Amino acid sequence: xxxxxxxxxxxxxxxxxxxxxxxxxxxxxxxxxxxxxxxxxxxxxxxxxxxxxxxxxxxxxxxxxxxxxxxxxxxxxxxxxxxxxxxxxxxxxxxxxxxxxxxxxxxxxx
Amino acid sequence: xxxxxxxxxxxxxxxxxxxxxxxxxxxxxxxxxxxxxxxxxxxxxxxxxxxxxxxxxxxxxxxxxxxxxxxxxxxxxxxxxxxxxxxxxxxxxxxxxxxxxxxxxxxxxxxxxxxxxxxxxxxxxxxxxxxxxxxxxxxxxxxxxxxxxxxxxxxxxxxxxxxxxxxxxxxxxxxxxxxxxxxxxxxxxxxxxxxxxxxxxxxxxxxxxxxxxxxxxxxxxxxxxxxxxxxxxxxxxxxx
Numbered sequence: 263x264x265x266x267x268x269x270x271x272x273x274x275x276x277x278x279x280x281x282x283x284x285x286x287x288x289x290x291x292x293x294x295x296x297x298x299x300x301x302x303x304x305x306x307x308x309x310x311x312x313x314x315x316x317x318x319x320x321x322x323x324x325x326x327x328x329x330x331x332x333x334x335x336x337x338x339x340x341x342x343x344x345x346x347x348x349x350x351x352x353x354x355x356x357x358x359x360x361x362x363x364x365x366x367x368x369x370x371x372x
Numbered sequence: 373x374x375x376x377x378x379x380x381x382x383x384x385x386x387x388x389x390x391x392x393x394x395x396x397x398x399x400x401x402x403x404x405x406x407x408x409x410x411x412x413x414x415x416x417x418x419x420x421x422x423x424x425x426x427x428x429x430x431x432x433x434x435x436x437x438x439x440x441x442x443x444x445x446x447x448x449x450x451x452x453x454x455x456x457x458x459x460x461x462x463x464x465x466x467x468x469x470x471x472x473x474x475x476x477x478x479x480x481x482x483x484x485x486x487x488x489x490x491x492x493x494x495x496x497x498x499x500x501x502x503x504x505x506x507x508x509x510x511x512x513x514x515x516x517x518x519x520x521x522x523x524x525x526x527x528x529x530x531x532x533x534x535x536x537x538x539x540x541x542x543x544x545x546x547x548x549x550x551x552x553x554x555x556x557x558x559x560x561x562x563x564x565x566x567x568x569x570x571x572x573x574x575x576x577x578x579x580x581x582x583x584x585x586x587x588x589x590x591x592x593x594x595x596x597x598x599x600x601x602x603x604x605x606x607x608x609x610x611x612x
Contacts, residue, residue: 346607347607350607350608353556354554354556356429356431357431357432357435357556360408360427360428360429360431360435360439361427361431361435361438361439361442363428364405364425364426364427364428364439365425365439365442365443365446367425367426368423368424368425368443
């Protein structure tokens with residue numbers, strides 16, 4: 263199927279970027295292993311989609327593809343929540359900087 | 373007793389000049405927090421005789437208020453008045469706002485546009501009593517929204533407030549030291565009420581004039597902002 267070929271090409275591209283970044287020392291060897299394993303698993307699932315059904319059925323979900331969608335949504339929700347909390351914190355920190363600057367400048371003026 | 377007025381201002385060059393001048397007559401010092409304005413607000417406030425602090429980025433009214441309050445405390449304020457920059461409040465109300473604080477009756481005085489004045493003030497001294505135009509001029513959509521906001525805050529804090537989103541307040545030094553505004557945006561209005569409850573501060577509402585002109589209407593918050601306020605309140609809580 264064409265979609266499989268497209269995804270495989272994309273995965274190869276990502277893997278090349280990961281290795282490139284590792285060579286330049288931008289990511290640690292631990293991160294390299296994590297990303298390699300992750301994307302190879304994705305590749306495996308793309309090449310043999312039927313095999314994922316085994317895992318999903320063991321978990322009580324009929325199709326592997328469905329399980330993947332469920333997991334993705336859960337992970338995405340979690341990430342969005344983390345980002346909102348983080349943003350909120352950055353917002354507060356910016357205010358602190360702006361406030362300190364305003365008070366300091368005023369002090370200097372006097 | 374040193375009374376300092378704190379006026380947060382964001383692009384209010386049309387009104388800031390005369391607002392500062394009027395308020396200055398009634399207090400010992402006027403502090404304007406220029407919240408990253410891109411117009412002449414800063415210069416005009418200075419020219420009118422205010423001490424001006426500048427946020428180099430726009431951080432919201434709550435953030436500006438907190439900056440002004442910290443500065444006012446540093447200047448030795450005994451009483452802090454918060455006042456809006458758009459000219460919707462009446463500087464003549466300041467005396468009445470300050471009175472309960474001077475008498476040490478309460479820690480915080482909150483302005484309310486919905487409260488009807490009970491008795492004419494100062495009739496004993498033969499001065500003319502102020503006649504707040506309580507009902508007139510509040511746009512109906514705004515009225516409903518303010519009521520909803522007030523009821524929500526009432527529900528949450530259990531305090532009998534009639535007007536949560538009123539920028540006119542009188543705060544004693546003790547209360548100003550206890551209250552810490554963490555909500556940078558407009559949700560700070562509800563937050564202040566919550567903190568009054570939390571620190572068990574004594575408070576009182578005072579009927580005040582709110583003057584609605586085309587300008588204040590335009591400068592005021594759009595109705596859609598209420599969603600942002602609710603969002604901020606919910607996430608502010610999660611984040612604690």
